[in-house]
Amino acid sequence: MSGTALGVSEYDAAQSEVADDMARHLDSLTKPKGSLGRLEELGVRLAVIQGHVPPRLHRKVAVVCASDHGVSAEGVSLYPQAVTGQMVHNFVNGGAAINVLADSCGFEIVLVDCGITEPTGLPAVRDLRAGAGTRNFRREPAMTREQLDRCLDHGEQLVQELHSGRAVPFSESDAPARPADIIALGDMGIGNTTTAAAVTMALGAPEDVVDRGTGISAEMIEHKRTVVRDSVAFHSPFETPLDALRALGGFDIATMVGMLLALRGRRIACVLDGFPVTAAAYVAAHIDPAVTSFLFAGHRSKVRGHQILLNALDLEPILDAGMHLGEGTGAVLGGFHIDLAARLASGMASFTDAAVDESTAPEEEY
Amino acid sequence: MSGTALGVSEYDAAQSEVADDMARHLDSLTKPKGSLGRLEELGVRLAVIQGHVPPRLHRKVAVVCASDHGVSAEGVSLYPQAVTGQMVHNFVNGGAAINVLADSCGFEIVLVDCGITEPTGLPAVRDLRAGAGTRNFRREPAMTREQLDRCLDHGEQLVQELHSGRAVPFSESDAPARPADIIALGDMGIGNTTTAAAVTMALGAPEDVVDRGTGISAEMIEHKRTVVRDSVAFHSPFETPLDALRALGGFDIATMVGMLLALRGRRIACVLDGFPVTAAAYVAAHIDPAVTSFLFAGHRSKVRGHQILLNALDLEPILDAGMHLGEGTGAVLGGFHIDLAARLASGMASFTDAAVDESTAPEEEY
Numbered sequence: 001m002s003g004t005a006l007g008v009s010e011y012d013a014a015q016s017e018v019a020d021d022m023a024r025h026l027d028s029l030t031k032p033k034g035s036l037g038r039l040e041e042l043g044v045r046l047a048v049i050q051g052h053v054p055p056r057l058h059r060k061v062a063v064v065c066a067s068d069h070g071v072s073a074e075g076v077s078l079y080p081q082a083v084t085g086q087m088v089h090n091f092v093n094g095g096a097a098i099n100v101l102a103d104s105c106g107f108e109i110v111l112v113d114c115g116i117t118e119p120t121g122l123p124a125v126r127d128l129r130a131g132a133g134t135r136n137f138r139r140e141p142a143m144t145r146e147q148l149d150r151c152l153d154h155g156e157q158l159v160q161e162l163h164s165g166r167a168v169p170f171s172e173s174d175a176p177a178r179p180a181d182i183i184a185l186g187d188m189g190i191g192n193t194t195t196a197a198a199v200t201m202a203l204g205a206p207e208d209v210v211d212r213g214t215g216i217s218a219e220m221i222e223h224k225r226t227v228v229r230d231s232v233a234f235h236s237p238f239e240t241p242l243d244a245l246r247a248l249g250g251f252d253i254a255t256m257v258g259m260l261l262a263l264r265g266r267r268i269a270c271v272l273d274g275f276p277v278t279a280a281a282y283v284a285a286h287i288d289p290a291v292t293s294f295l296f297a298g299h300r301s302k303v304r305g306h307q308i309l310l311n312a313l314d315l316e317p318i319l320d321a322g323m324h325l326g327e328g329t330g331a332v333l334g335g336f337h338i339d340l341a342a343r344l345a346s347g348m349a350s351f352t353d354a355a356v357d358e359s360t361a362p363e364e365e366y
Numbered sequence: 367m368s369g370t371a372l373g374v375s376e377y378d379a380a381q382s383e384v385a386d387d388m389a390r391h392l393d394s395l396t397k398p399k400g401s402l403g404r405l406e407e408l409g410v411r412l413a414v415i416q417g418h419v420p421p422r423l424h425r426k427v428a429v430v431c432a433s434d435h436g437v438s439a440e441g442v443s444l445y446p447q448a449v450t451g452q453m454v455h456n457f458v459n460g461g462a463a464i465n466v467l468a469d470s471c472g473f474e475i476v477l478v479d480c481g482i483t484e485p486t487g488l489p490a491v492r493d494l495r496a497g498a499g500t501r502n503f504r505r506e507p508a509m510t511r512e513q514l515d516r517c518l519d520h521g522e523q524l525v526q527e528l529h530s531g532r533a534v535p536f537s538e539s540d541a542p543a544r545p546a547d548i549i550a551l552g553d554m555g556i557g558n559t560t561t562a563a564a565v566t567m568a569l570g571a572p573e574d575v576v577d578r579g580t581g582i583s584a585e586m587i588e589h590k591r592t593v594v595r596d597s598v599a600f601h602s603p604f605e606t607p608l609d610a611l612r613a614l615g616g617f618d619i620a621t622m623v624g625m626l627l628a629l630r631g632r633r634i635a636c637v638l639d640g641f642p643v644t645a646a647a648y649v650a651a652h653i654d655p656a657v658t659s660f661l662f663a664g665h666r667s668k669v670r671g672h673q674i675l676l677n678a679l680d681l682e683p684i685l686d687a688g689m690h691l692g693e694g695t696g697a698v699l700g701g702f703h704i705d706l707a708a709r710l711a712s713g714m715a716s717f718t719d720a721a722v723d724e725s726t727a728p729e730e731e732y
Contacts, residue, residue, distance in 0.1 A: 030456055031463050032444075032580040036695075037668060037688025078398075078725040086722040090396050095715025097397050104709055214398040215729030302403060320686070321703075322403025329402075333706075337687075340699075343470055349461025356452040359444040363581030 015048045022047035022345070025054060029348040030356050033363045036344060042296070042318065043341035049269045049294045050181070054345035060335060061162060062107040062184040062328045063259070064091065064098060067114040067251035068133030069191030070142065071231070076194045076224045078214045081133070084116050084190050091188075091327075092124045098186060098327035105336035107184055109328075110167050112158065114151065115251035116189070126167075128154040130251045137198060138231045141247045148246045148254055155258020163266050182269045184298065184335045185259070186328020187252050187276040195250040196279035197305055198228045202236070202244035203286050205312065211304035213275070213324070241286040249283070256280035260291050269294055271338065273331035274301035274324060278309040285313060298334025299323055381414045388413035388711070391420055395714040396722050399729045402710060408662070408684065409707035415635045415660045416547070420711035426701060427528060428473040428550040428694045429625070430457065430464060433480040433617035434499030435557030436508065437597070442560045442590045444580045447499070450482050450556050457554075457693075458490045464552060464693035471702035473550055475694075476533050478524065480517065481617035482555070492533075494520040496617045503564060504597050507613045514612045514620055521624020529632050548635045550664065550701045551625070552694020553618050553642040561616040562645035563671055564594045568602070568610035569652050571678065577670035579641070579690070607652040615649070622646035626657050635660055637704065639697035640667035640690060644675040651679060664700025665689055 022044045027033050034040060046055040066088050072081045090096045091111050102109050113120065115130045130150045134142040143151075161167035162180040189195075193213030200209050210225045235247035245254055257280050263270055272278050272295060284291045292313050300307060300317035302324040310317060318334035351358045388410045393399050400406060412421040432454050438447045456462045457477050468475050479486060481496045496516045500508040509517075527533035528546040555561075559579030566575050576591045601613035611620055623646050629636055638644050638661060650657045658679050666673060666683035668690040676683060684700035717724045 029463075030453065030461060031691050034581070035689060035691035036463065037690065039687060039689070078729060080723050083723050086720070087396065090715055090720040090722055093715065093720065095396060095713075095720045097395075097402065097710060097714055100710050100713040101706065103713075104706055212730075214725070215400070217730050321405060323401060323405070324403065325397050325401035336702075340467065340470055344463060344466050347461075347466040347469075348463055349456055349459065354452070354456040354459065354461045356456055357446050357449050359580070363444060364578075364583050 014051070018048050018051055018053060019044050021053045025345065028350040030351055030354050031348070038318070039337065039341045039344060042338050043345045045296065046269055046338055046342055050267050055342045056346055057181050057339050057342050059178050059180045060107045060182045060184070060339060061110055061167070061180040062098065062102050062186055062332050063110045063112060063158065064186040064188060064328050065112050065114050065252040065255050066116055066188040068117045069189055069195050069250050070134045070136035071138060071194050071227065072191030073136050074138055074227045076220070076227055077190050078216055079190050081117060081190050084188060085118055085120060087188050088113065088116065088120055088125060092122050096327060097325055097329050098332065101329050101332045105332050106339065107332050107335060112255065114154070114255040128158070128255065130154070134250055137235070137248050138227055141235065142249055143246055143251065143254070145246060147251070148242065151251055151254035152258035155255045156262040159259050159262035159266065163268060180268060182271065182335055182338065184271045184273070184328050184331035185256055185277045186273045186326065186331055188327055189250060189252050192250055192252060192276040193303060194224055194228060195248065195253060196276040198231050198248040199244055199253060200279050200282050200305070200309060201228060201232045202238055202248050203241055203283065205282070205308055209305035209308050213303060241283055245283055252276065253280045253283065257284045260284035261288055263294060264288065264290055269296060269338065271296045271298045271331040271335040273298055273328045274326055275303040275306040275309070276326065277331065278306055278313070281313060282309045296334060296338060298332070299330030301330060380417070384414050384417055384419060385410050387419045391711065394716040396717055396720050397714070404684065405703065405707045405710060408704050409711045411662070412635055412704055412708055416633050421708045422712060423547050423705050423708050425544050425546045426473045426548045426550070426705060427476055427533070427546040428464065428468050428552055428698050429476045429478060429524065430552040430554060430694050431478050431480050431618040431621050432482055432554040434483045435555055435561050435616050436500045436502035437504055437560050437593065438557030439502050440504050440593045442586070442593055443556050444582055445556050447483060447556050450554060451484055451486060453554050454479065454482065454486055454491060458488050462693060463691055463695050464698065467695050467698045471698050472705065473698050473701060478621065480520070480621040494524070494621065496520070500616055503601070503614050504593055507601065508615055509612055509617065509620070511612060514608065517617055517620030518624035521621045522628040525625050525628035525632065529634060546634060548637065548701055548704065550637045550639070550694050550697035551622055551643045552639045552692065552697055554693055555616060555618050558616055558618060558642040559669060560590055560594060561614065561619060562642040564597050564614040565610055565619065566645050566648050566671070566675060567594060567598045568604055568614050569607055569649065571648070571671070571674055575671035575674050579669060607649055611649055618642065619646045619649065623650045626650035627654055629660060630654065630656055635662060635704065637662045637664045637697040637701040639664055639694045640692055641669040641672040641675070642692065643697065644672055644679070647679060648675045662700060662704060664698070665696030667696060
């Protein structure tokens with residue numbers, strides 16, 4: 001049964017039925033009712049997304065979108081732009097935080113060059129480039145309409161491949177060709193919190209959305225705020241969310257928007273990482289509000305603007321660990337908890353099967 | 367270098383040096399400074415416990431202590447006492463939440479019968495029984511002095527075995543005979559939140575420490591509070607923490623106290639689960655305050671008294687996921703995050719090794 005094949009009210013009824021089935025299933029397992037807390041909520045949400053009780057995850061993929069941002073010429077980051085490409089090499093060599101976390105949490109990594117300044121030439125990097133970095137949006141639109149369309153198409157192409165089982169992770173050429181059922185979205189790109197702030201402000205987020213990405217000084221934050229405010233004013237007004245994305249977005253964010261729009265109706269769960277990824281979800285939700293129905297927020301980043309976007313999307317983060325690294329690290333860690341929720345729901349015995357006495361009195365809400 | 371071989375001030379200086387080394391090591395890795403948030407703090411604490419940078423975990427063990435509690439005759443739980451033994455069978459058959467979580471998080475399980483009503487006769491259950499359940503402490507001391515000593519000895523014995531690599535988990539006879547470097551402590555026993563409340567109140571915890579363990583009604587909570595209050599008054603005063611433990615404790619808690627006291631100086635980290643396990647740590651810290659130096663709080667349980675004890679022990683929980691299941695589930699989940707901290711610290715490349723440019727300006731505190 002595909003969600004998109006139904007009218008909204010029928011779809012909601014089907015979702016509610018799956019949610020009830022899953023809640024009953026969880027209550028049949030050998031534990032006090034509700035005692036797995038948040039893991040039970042994650043299980044119910046995943047069951048609704050999959051339309052199946054108990055839900056199962058067979059293939060977990062982290063998609064890390066890298067690109068460069070022309071606005072970094074304005075001096076808004078501690079790191080030089082060359083770091084984007086250097087970190088892509090680091091990913092391929094297995095030395096970054098996302099490599100360790102994805103490996104530990106059972107996620108494959110699909111590494112996508114959405115448009116860094118210099119192509120890496122590495123076969124392990126998926127070449128879906130829309131250009132050699134965006135233009136500096138303080139002075140001109142970040143990208144052309146053609147580049148934006150290319151990014152959106154690339155996102156859709158990635159989802160189609162992941163849905164069909166074809167997208168091959170960079171680290172294992174013999175990866176099973178089965179559909180991904182959960183995608184953790186991550187980003188890498190010097191300047192991308194500036195881009196994320198600009199594009200979300202253009203769509204109505206408050207100015208507080210501008211904060212430090214890396215550990216810049218109070219003075220640099222003030223400068224970053226000025227750059228973002230001036231850039232948004234320079235390109236305003238925007239007729240559509242895509243106009244804002246074209247003027248102020250990045251190739252990474254635009255590619256993720258394409259992915260998010262393409263995920264609808266495919267029963268693939270998506271876990272968001274921090275501020276730039278959640279900015280992509282914020283843009284996508286302005287185009288199609290149904291996008292939020294298959295999203296999880298992997299964590300609450302320490303980047304201040306992240307919480308503002310999570311509130312706007314009505315997403316409660318899985319973890320709150322003070323992280324602010326990017327690369328999909330928070331998405332993969334949160335995604336591990338979703339996987340645990342699925343494993344508990346299918347791996348635990350019921351009271352009946354295990355011959356364990358059930359509660360002798362009705363249980364109260366905790 | 368063994369902590370116990372040094373005077374306190376020398377030991378503190380050595381700890382502080384390891385902490386500084388670890389912080390420098392973390393800052394050398396390819397990520398913005400501090401961007402792994404809580405995972406960096408966990409890594410530093412583990413390095414200090416191990417006296418080694420970077421810290422490593424080679425063998426992770428969940429020790430689940432099961433026993434019965436005579437006070438359950440007072441009607442303080444939703445579940446009949448028989449459930450303790452039934453759940454031990456469920457553990458052996460792999461159907462409980464702790465089985466799924468330990469398997470997913472890379473922990474072996476050592477399952478200990480500290481004194482449930484009926485011995486299971488199962489070879490997979492470690493027989494360290496101090497009796498067939500405690501007496502009902504509403505009317506008489508929970509255990510004899512001899513039973514208390516037996517529990518403390520059993521705890522020490524378990525730690526010696528885990529330290530030497532001998533304690534064999536129930537699920538794998540070919541488990542590697544290497545020392546455990548992290549122990550996740552868990553409990554199973556109908557009535558054990560009542561026991562935990564009584565023994566901690568006897569040692570000075572406020573009456574708020576009495577709360578629901580499973581989902582009992584407001585009326586049952588009031589009854590439970592009366593039972594605990596009356597029992598503590600009945601046995602007061604207590605000359606030593608061990609007197610309180612004998613009068614109001616459980617075989618599970620007493621065995622865990624023995625473990626915690628024996629862990630000192632062995633450089634094994636210990637992750638606590640919820641309320642009953644943390645009550646054991648609270649008792650142990652009244653006997654030897656240095657116990658807290660190698661402890662982690664795996665999670666913040668929804669059982670209200672848990673937070674009171676965490677505050678008293680000055681432990682900040684790793685996770686806050688609304689769980690209240692017991693069995694070591696929160697300890698294993700928190701322990702997985704400690705393991706991730708260790709893996710990141712040894713698996714990530716440095717800026718130098720990966721040829722990634724470092725920050726061009728000094729980073730500010732986030």
